[in-house]
Each structure stands twice: as C-alpha cells, then as structure tokens.
Amino acid sequence: MPTIGIDLGTTSCRVGIWKENHVQILSNEEGSKSTPPFVSFSEGDVAVGESAKNRAYRNAKNTIFNVKRFIGCDEAVTRSIVEQLPFNAGVHDGRPHVLIDHGRGQAERFLPEEITAHVLAEVLRIATTQLGESHRRCYGRKQQINPNQPEETKQVLVLDLGGGTFDATLVIMDDGVIEVKATSGSNQLGGEDLDTRLVDFCVDDFHLRRGIDIRHNPRALRRLRNACEVAKRNLSIASQAYIDIDTLANDFDYNVSITQYQFDDLCQDIFAAVVDLIEDVLRKAKVKKEDVDDVVMVGGSSRIPRIITIVTDYFGKEPDKSLHADEAVVYGTALAAAIKIGASGPILDEMLVLDVLPVTIGVESHSGTMIPIIKRHTCIPAKRGEKFTTVFDNQPTVFIKVYEGEHSRTKDNKIIGVLQLTNLPLAPKGTPVIEINLDVVSALDVVVTAREAKSGQSVSLNINYHLGEQFPVFSDPYTANCGIQLLTSGSPPQPQSPTSKQDASAPRTEPTTPAPTFDQRPNAFNFSTPNFPTPSPFAQPAPVNPQANTFDFRSPSSFGPFTPNQNAYGVPPPPPPPPPTQPPLVQPNANAYSNGATSTEERMRIMEDRYDLLEAKHAALEAKVRVLEIALASRR
Numbered sequence: 001m002p003t004i005g006i007d008l009g010t011t012s013c014r015v016g017i018w019k020e021n022h023v024q025i026l027s028n029e030e031g032s033k034s035t036p037p038f039v040s041f042s043e044g045d046v047a048v049g050e051s052a053k054n055r056a057y058r059n060a061k062n063t064i065f066n067v068k069r070f071i072g073c074d075e076a077v078t079r080s081i082v083e084q085l086p087f088n089a090g091v092h093d094g095r096p097h098v099l100i101d102h103g104r105g106q107a108e109r110f111l112p113e114e115i116t117a118h119v120l121a122e123v124l125r126i127a128t129t130q131l132g133e134s135h136r137r138c139y140g141r142k143q144q145i146n147p148n149q150p151e152e153t154k155q156v157l158v159l160d161l162g163g164g165t166f167d168a169t170l171v172i173m174d175d176g177v178i179e180v181k182a183t184s185g186s187n188q189l190g191g192e193d194l195d196t197r198l199v200d201f202c203v204d205d206f207h208l209r210r211g212i213d214i215r216h217n218p219r220a221l222r223r224l225r226n227a228c229e230v231a232k233r234n235l236s237i238a239s240q241a242y243i244d245i246d247t248l249a250n251d252f253d254y255n256v257s258i259t260q261y262q263f264d265d266l267c268q269d270i271f272a273a274v275v276d277l278i279e280d281v282l283r284k285a286k287v288k289k290e291d292v293d294d295v296v297m298v299g300g301s302s303r304i305p306r307i308i309t310i311v312t313d314y315f316g317k318e319p320d321k322s323l324h325a326d327e328a329v330v331y332g333t334a335l336a337a338a339i340k341i342g343a344s345g346p347i348l349d350e351m352l353v354l355d356v357l358p359v360t361i362g363v364e365s366h367s368g369t370m371i372p373i374i375k376r377h378t379c380i381p382a383k384r385g386e387k388f389t390t391v392f393d394n395q396p397t398v399f400i401k402v403y404e405g406e407h408s409r410t411k412d413n414k415i416i417g418v419l420q421l422t423n424l425p426l427a428p429k430g431t432p433v434i435e436i437n438l439d440v441v442s443a444l445d446v447v448v449t450a451r452e453a454k455s456g457q458s459v460s461l462n463i464n465y466h467l468g469e470q471f472p473v474f475s476d477p478y479t480a481n482c483g484i485q486l487l488t489s490g491s492p493p494q495p496q497s498p499t500s501k502q503d504a505s506a507p508r509t510e511p512t513t514p515a516p517t518f519d520q521r522p523n524a525f526n527f528s529t530p531n532f533p534t535p536s537p538f539a540q541p542a543p544v545n546p547q548a549n550t551f552d553f554r555s556p557s558s559f560g561p562f563t564p565n566q567n568a569y570g571v572p573p574p575p576p577p578p579p580p581t582q583p584p585l586v587q588p589n590a591n592a593y594s595n596g597a598t599s600t601e602e603r604m605r606i607m608e609d610r611y612d613l614l615e616a617k618h619a620a621l622e623a624k625v626r627v628l629e630i631a632l633a634s635r636r
Contacts, residue, residue, distance in 0.1 A: 005333030010164025016334040021345040048122040060086040060218030067112035086218035154293040161301035164190040179354040182285035198228035295319040298328035366483030385437035387487040
C-alpha cells in the first residue's frame with residue numbers, strides 16, 4: 001500500500017510516496033519538485049503554489065506566504081514578523097490572523113492554519129493525481145533520515161536549515177533503532193531571514209542613490225525580494241552575485257553586486273545563532289560535542305558556505321553531505337508514514353523510530369507552581385503519575401489544570417486542559433490521596449486521568465490539541481478554593497491526640513479562651529472567625545454540582561451577567577450577621593483575665609492571637625478584591 005510523506009516547509013513544500021519498497025519525490029504540473037507555499041485570493045478565485053507566487057506582483061495585499069512562522073505566536077512575536085510582509089496580519093482574540101480583502105466590501109480573517117490548509121490540500125492533490133487514487137490517511141513528521149544500517153551505536157546530529165526555521169535534533173542510531181534524544185529549534189532563523197538582510201541592504205542602497213524609499217511599495221519589494229533570493233543561492237556556488245532589476249521604482253533601474261564577504265558581514269549575527277542552537281540541543285541531550293559521531297545537514301540553507309564553515313570549525317570535521325539537502329526531509333516523512341501504517345520491506349524491517357516529547361507536561365499546584373509529570377525529551381509513548389492531596393479541610397472538589405511548558409510558574413506556561421474531580425470524602429487537608437496519571441500516546445495525543453484512592457472517584461480527559469481549543473487562566477475564588485498540592489512522602493499528617501504525652505519539665509498553661517474549632521480556622525474563603533464579621537456579598541463560594549464530572553470553561557457567558565446583588569456565580573449572598581463586639585487589644589487590669597494572669601508571656605500570647613485575626617481579615621479583603629476584578633472583567 002503506498003503512503004504519502006509531506007515536507008510542509010516555510011518557503012517550499014515537497015511530497016513523496018513510499019511505493020514498491022522505495023521513495024519517489026513527485027513533481028507538480030510545472031515540472032518542479034518544489035511547490036512554494038503561496039496562497040493568493042481574488043474575487044471568486046483562490047490560487048495556490050507557483051501561480052499564486054506569480055500573482056504577488058499585482059495582488060500583494062491578498063497574496064499570503066510565510067504564515068508558518070507565526071503559527072502559535074503571541075502578539076509581540078507576530079508583529080515583529082509581519083513588519084516585513086506586504087499583507088495585513090495581526091492578533092485577533094489572542095491569536096494571529098491574516099486579513100483578506102476579496103474586493104466584495106468586507107474583509108475576512110483567516111487563521112495561519114487555514115492558509116496552511118490550502119497549501120496542504122494542493123500538495124495532497126499532486127500526490128493523489130499521480131497515484132491515481134485518493135488517500136485515506138496522511139502522516140507527516142520531520143527530522144527523520146534514511147541511514148544505512150550502522151554496525152555500532154552512533155550519535156548523530158541532524159541540522160535542518162530551511163527557509164523559515166532551523167531545527168537541530170540529536171539521535172542515537174543502534175542497529176537500525178533510531179532514538180531521538182533531544183531537539184531544539186527556532187522559527188526566527190532561516191533562509192527568509194537572510195533574504196530580508198539583503199532586501200534591507202538594497203532598500204537603503206536604492207534610497208541613498210535615488211532618494212526613493214520603496215518600503216511601502218509592495219510591488220517593488222516583491223520584485224526585489226525575488227532577486228535577493230536568487231542572489232543568495234548564487235552566493236552558495238560563487239564568490240560574487242549580481243542583483244539587476246529594470247524599473248524598480250519611478251522608472252529607475254537598480255543593479256548592485258554582492259560578494260560573499262559582504263553577505264557574511266550582513267548576516268553575521270544570524271550565523272552566530274547557529275552555534276547557540278547547536279549548543280542548546282547538546283546541552284539538553286547531555287552530550288559533549290566530541291562525542292557526536294556524525295553531523296548531517298539538510299535543508300536549502302545548509303548549502304551556504306559560511307554555515308558549513310561554522311559547523312566544521314565547531315566540531316572539527318566536515319558534515320555529512322551524502323543526503324540530498326532539499327529532499328531528505330520529505331524522504332524521511334514518506335518512510336515514517338510507511339512505518340506508521342505497519343508496512344514492510346527490506347529498509348523498513350531494519351528500522352525503528354522512537355520519538356520524544358518536545359515539551360514538559362504537568363499540573364498546577366495551589367500556589368501556582370508547575371508540577372512536572374512527564375518532562376520533555378522523554379521517549380514516547382510514555383505514562384507517568386504523581387500523587388496529590390487537598391489544600392483545605394473538608395474539601396469536596398478539586399480542579400486539575402494541565403499545562404505544558406518549561407517555566408516554574410504556570411502563568412508563564414500554556415494551559416491545555418482542565419478536569420474537575422467531585423464528591424471527595426470530607427477529611428482534613430492533606431489526607432485524601434489523588435492519583436494523577438498522564439498517558440502520552442503521541443506528541444499530539446495526551447490522556448489525563450485523576451482518581452481518589454479511598455472513594456474510587458475518577459475522571460479522565462483526552463487532549464487532542466484541536467484547532468482553536470483554548471483554555472483561559474483561572475484565578476477566581478471558586479477554583480482557587482479547590483486547588484491541589486503535591487503529596488509529601490510518608491503517611492498524611494494525623495491530628496495530635498488530646499491525651500498525648502507532654503514534656504514534664506515544661507509548665508502547662510491552660511488557655512484563656514477556647515481554641516478555634518475546625519470550621520473556624522481562617523482561610524481565604526471561610527470568614528467565620530472569632531472577632532471578625534463575615535463580609536458580604538463575597539463570602540460564600542458557589543455550590544458544587546455533584547453531577548458535573550468535567551468543567552467546561554470555554555463558554556464564560558454561562559456564568560451570567562454580574563449585578564451588585566449577586567456574587568460572581570449568580571448565587572444570592574446570605575444576610576450579613578450582626579458584627580460581634582470587638583474585645584480590647586490589652587486588658588486594663590489583671591482581674592479582666594479569667595485566670596488572673598498578668599505575665600508578659602500571657603500578654604504576648606494575646607497579641608499573637610490578635611495578629612492572626614488581622615491576617616485573616618487581610619486575606620478576606622484580598623479575596624474580595626479578586627472577586628471584584630473578575631466581576632468587572634466579565635462585565636467588559
């Protein structure tokens with residue numbers, strides 16, 4: 001059965017098929033094995049590939065390219081990327097979008113993933129047309145190579161320098177088994193960045209010669225960028241290249257010569273970043289550069305002489321050039337697709353590919369700390385678990401927030417899922433044992449399971465990274481009152497027995513006032529403490545729905561509008577109790593104490609009790625401020 005492998009690059013795309021025990025790279029209708037990922041929109045028509053690239057001269061605002069570079073980026077990164085692009089792009093609803101004007105009155109927004117889907121559909125059409133049959137499943141991966149079966153264990157560093165990204169992967173090859181140890185990459189380091197440096201140089205040079213600034217002339221910039229890309233490729237095989245454009249702007253021609261030395265000087269900071277990325281992947285894999293057996297360079301930018309020199313000087317040996325720089329990735333994807341469906345053959349039977357998790361996955365503790373469960377670079381599929389417990393006494397519900405990222409605080413990571421485990425047995429804090437397990441089937445398929453050991457209550461969530469699925473970061477008091485914390489080693493702490501033995505040498509002093517009961521102990525959401533009135537209307541949390549097994553936070557409007565007579569969850573507050581009489585901080589005389597104590601230690605103990613009450617009051621005010629902030633945000 002033939003399989004399809006796709007290299008969905010930033011500046012070029014290729015498709016290959018595994019058929020009859022070999023890989024064939026397919027050509028498009030123009031006879032080229034490379035299809036540019038350009039999508040051009042016009043009234044009633046959408047062009048993809050080479051025809052869309054040709055339209056960029058006269059339809060620059062609606063011809064989209066390079067969108068792969070800002071998929072998943074935040075607003076700051078997106079704006080820095082689109083500054084050099086002629087079309088309209090920005091951030092809408094927290095995600096990058098491209099604005100298309102069809103000429104029909106109203107512009108339309110597209111996600112970068114939707115633009116990429118047009119390119120993917122075109123590449124699949126090329127494959128299915130030449131195969132003569134429709135595809136049923138398609139599987140794409142990068143950074144897989146087709147090695148000859150090694151006779152011994154080797155550590156191979158694969159450097160993929162494409163048009164928009166630079167990826168470095170360290171693999172261990174042992175008797176046909178390929179295990180990925182570590183990977184690192186950057187979407188700000190590629191051939192397009194080198195083209196941009198040449199374009200900026202030429203724009204400044206043309207402005208200096210003719211006094212004309214073409215930065216806001218999309219047609220001139222597109223022609224200049226194409227010429228700079230050709231010059232960059234020529235500098236890979238020659239010491240000098242020429243840029244010659246007729247009537248670039250205002251009927252003025254432009255021509256200039258660029259030497260390799262000038263090109264290297266313009267891009268020296270980009271070339272320096274290559275070494276930083278190599279050192280990063282070696283550090284993640286805990287491998288010294290002397291222990292790397294082979295260095296394999298793929299991608300069109302791997303032909304640049306300066307990059308080859310940098311890699312050679314760093315490792316002290318020439319990189320392996322036996323693989324086709326442009327076709328190595330698509331060759332590997334076709335092989336990976338064949339392995340995925342269980343195809344057999346002389347090459348496939350000798351090969352086993354083991355992938356790793358590219359990012360750490362964990363859960364949030366009550367303090368906002370990231371608790372890693374499966375760390376990045378763990379070989380997948382993998383299954384790990386940790387034991388957690390409750391934070392408050394008699395806590396019936398816990399919220400489990402799953403994050404991905406490498407930061408110690410969850411606010412700096414990305415939330416990917418939320419679970420709600422209800423009907424927990426009422427017990428003191430730290431007593432329930434909640435087992436949270438993560439089962440990573442693939443880098444895009446994670447199953448989270450939570451189970452309370454005593455009651456057997458459990459809940460699970462399958463995270464498939466669907467397009468557009470987002471989870472907000474929660475800070476409201478209801479979820480904060482249902483947090484979890486890591487269960488420390490050993491048995492849970494037990495309450496001290498009232499008849500436990502005490503040190504006979506220590507004097508025993510009877511308390512002057514009864515100690516607070518279990519439910520009177522102050523916390524952020526229980527204000528029924530002595531000498532402190534319960535604030536209103538923000539004192540009571542929302543009731544827990546025992547029927548709900550998972551909590552859907554993707555529809556904030558379900559909470560309803562906020563009014564002054566309701567709290568943030570629409571529950572009317574109870575009437576406030578009359579404020580109790582505040583006792584004086586210091587008694588006027590010794591007879592005011594029940595036991596007649598007048599010692600300094602007794603007075604210090606009373607001061608400490610009052611300090612605890614003041615702390616509880618401060619926590620209550622902070623909680624009220626948080627609820628007000630949430631209410632105001634919902635009203636906006």
